[in-house]
Amino acid sequence: MLNRGSSLGGVLGTLWVLVSLLEVAIPPAQAQNAAPAAAPVKLGIVSFLTGPAAAPFGIPGRNGAEIMIEAMNAGKVPAPFNKVGFGGSNIEAKYIDEAGSAANVVTEFRNLVQRDQVDAVVGYVSSGSCLAVTPVAEELKALTVFYDCGTPRIFEEKSRAYVFRVSPHATMDSVAAARYLLAKKQDVTSYSGINQNYAWGQDSWRDFAGAMQVLAPKVTADKALFPKLFAGEYGAEISTLLTSKSQILHTSFYDGDLEAFVYQEQARALDKRMTILATTGEAAMWRLRDKMPNGTMIGGRGPHGPLAPDSDLNRWFQKIYTDRYSIPPTYPAYQMAMSLLGLKLAYEKARKGDAKPTTDEVAAAFKGIEFDGPSGKVKLAIGDGHQGISETAYGTYRFNKEKNEPEIVDIIRFPAECVNPPAGINADDWIKDGMKGAKC
Amino acid sequence: MLTAFAILIDGLVYAAYLFIVAIGLTLIFGVMKILNVAHGSFYTFGAYGAATAVAIYFDRGLPDAGGFLLMVLFAMILGLALGLILERGVMRLVYGRDEVVMVLVTYAAFLVLEDIVILVWGPGSYATYQPLLAAGNIEVGELILSNYDLGLIVVAALLAAVSYWALKFTRYGMLLTAVIFDRETAAAFGINVRVVYTVTFVIGAMLGALGGAIMAPKIAVTLGIGVEVIVLAFAVVAIGGMGSIEGALVGALIVGICRAAAVHLVPQVELFVIYGVMALVLMIRPYGLFVRAQPRKI
């Protein structure tokens, strides 16, 4: 039955080749059949739906998009965002997985823009994806909003016309971490770090150590550990840290690795000797709960979640998200919400009458935009009006035993101009030169 | 002095992890000559199974030891089921083909099983820390060691001892050794190689799942944990030699201690250690450390 050269095999094989070549024909045909009556706005939403980055970033981002788009289409978002959809046009979203090599990501981006003809692409968690997609977005003149990726390189390497990022970049996190540390622990003499051995971890450590060097040159860095990304097993690293004399441990570990590290160090009481400073800890606190050590200094890549300023919009967003997904929104969900709100505002600003605005009109309206969202105020002030800056906040983690809920206390807010480089200056150079121009 | 001790303990813990993960793979590889990529899936299912077991058991006020047992049992049952389904259902269809094709079949199975995990458990991550924290810790000078880690070392040593004894002194173990040595001659002597294949595959699956279950309390059980494990297991098997339990043990020890030394002393090379060790060993002993003298077939 299954022997060589079976005719069944031949039929199956031919079918397969045909199907794979047919798939290129179907979507364009569908696009032509769509009635252009109220010309909906098509968005491509890209984030990690599979792989280890799905649970901490990709899925919350996707959920944030889903709930916001639903609310927008129903006109339920509080003012000034209460117009239905984008300026009256319904939003249709297509969700794509970010997984795969740079070649895959670029191919899927092209598919979204050229095959599915989306009006804008919102997404991307990995800095590598963002860097690969940017030149293609510029070449295709496709409006693109990055919601999570952290590298400052995107707008520093070249000025862009169609790529925007509402969320501040990663430099802000490390600089604010240093400032918070020095505000809370004036007697610190030495710090160590454990960061993942790839661009994000390396950049976070470099920014943090650089900021510490500028703000407190007498404080020394002891152990700088770089375990493999998703290593999962940190026994040797914990042993090394147990023999260190540092009072503070900086880490940019996120969810999976952060959880594994916290469990393993808890078993060995490392947090009794060193206070942990987790720059992305907010995303994991709802899962770690009472296992995150009390006293951990915690950040959320910006003023998101419990670190967000209180406002009607924030409370509304938390409610609709928690009602739907049974867990409060973490910072990727906030970042996605802010990105979509920014895009919506730009669309509505550019729209004249009933006609759909062109990509160039929306881009022009988006440039330099300023608004208040669930995470507070953001302004696209650097990167030639394409990169957002906002204030940020760090706090100290405490598990409230009476309420049986995690909470963040001792929050310090840092103004946007304090922890972000000024317009026109590279983040790296800014830190190296002593962070001139910081207004705190 | 303390650093040397720390390196030793850390090396042993990591070696235990590698060995537990690799032993199933080297068994399947030695007997069936297949590089089973789906081993990562056994590990993953074992970990998720343990997560489910822990969620059911712990926090109910029952004794902790029962939790360990339940976790391990659950995982091994999953491994058994998965191994049987895979072997009888899929592998059986491709026996006799080119070995590379068999590897590809296991890779295809791995892809499908990854998504089955999403279907059953969802894309979120699971926390199984209760056994780890329940075990407590012990202070040795400045160093604090986790009892769970030390337990891992004990489990790995036990596993090594039991497999060694089973292979050398039980009838079935000797049959297995014969098949590892020369499949065709063993069949000519009347050994039912097909049954041996099935049993080996299932044992390998159970061991892989056991590895996942034991590691689950230390890590966050989420998507993708199987992927890294595959390469680590392969590397240890390549270093140790195909089908050799002693080889897997020695390979795991070498890699574990080298890596621990790297983390403590020269952290910059930590990323390369396992591949560097593998390359070095293969350059000196092209068939792995514990290779049996093979007659050249003409």
Place this chain on the structure above:
Amino acid sequence: MAHGGRIAAISALLAATAAAFVLPDWIISLATIAFANGLVVLGLIVMWRAGLVSFGQAMYYCIGAYAVALIGRWTGVTDAVALVLIGGACAGLVSFVVGFLLARYREIFFAMLSLAFSMILYGVLVKTESLGSTDGFSVIVPTFLGYAPHREKLLVALYWLVLAVCASAAVLVDIYFRSLAGALAIPVRDNEIRVEFLGMAVSRLIHTKLVISGLLGGMGGALAALAVGHVDPNMSYWTTSGEFVFITILAGAGSVAPAFVGSLVFESVRSFAFAVLPQLWQMLLGSVLLLTILFLPQGLGSLITRLRWRRNVEAP
């Protein structure tokens, strides 16, 4: 290639070239990347015919890609043809050096050693923060013998370049397969010792094949770098090698054309799976692979053989 086969191949090539005027941009882009990958797969086929499967082919892919990116950045060279040749040459050089060691190994140990080398390259690139570590960096826009196209024209120009390189490589490799050295691959796979007894130096033969596959891998990587516009260390990771091996098995070791057809079909199926099952695409891909292995044991190549009028002797 039989006479009928040659006509079919040439017409396929002409059709592919003309298709650039008709097909939408995103398909051209997909096909460009698929054919560039097909070149790497061709290198793997060269080695698989001799019984060797490399899990480190990604290393040459990565070297070719980084060579293009770095030369474009540091020197002023932007000519696409020159860049591709240089990329291939760099990878070929590395495979020549590494080949002295690698040619002695077989089977799983060959696979693991080649994997080790590609992962060491990965580690080195990740540690090199000046090259952006895992974020990688972008590749300059290429020119074509003085002509500097933009946008859609650039896309088509790259596509035609890839087609040209692939066609030339296909012809050359086909000639190689018909030569003594190429034909010896099958006997070497079946029983190396007998081939040695016949007086041929097997190690040298394998070494040559390694260099050829390194060259092809490097050129494929160079073309991919130009097509995607971005390089990162992930190009040297073992899962990238795994993908190439995946496509090789699908294509079958019979002849040259399946490398490219197989690669194209793989990219299309994957894209299809992404669009249709965004979270479960792995399952679709895995099932498709499984079905292919079960029902098309000789790979896609056998499909082509069966479609020919004259039933040739089945490719070994």
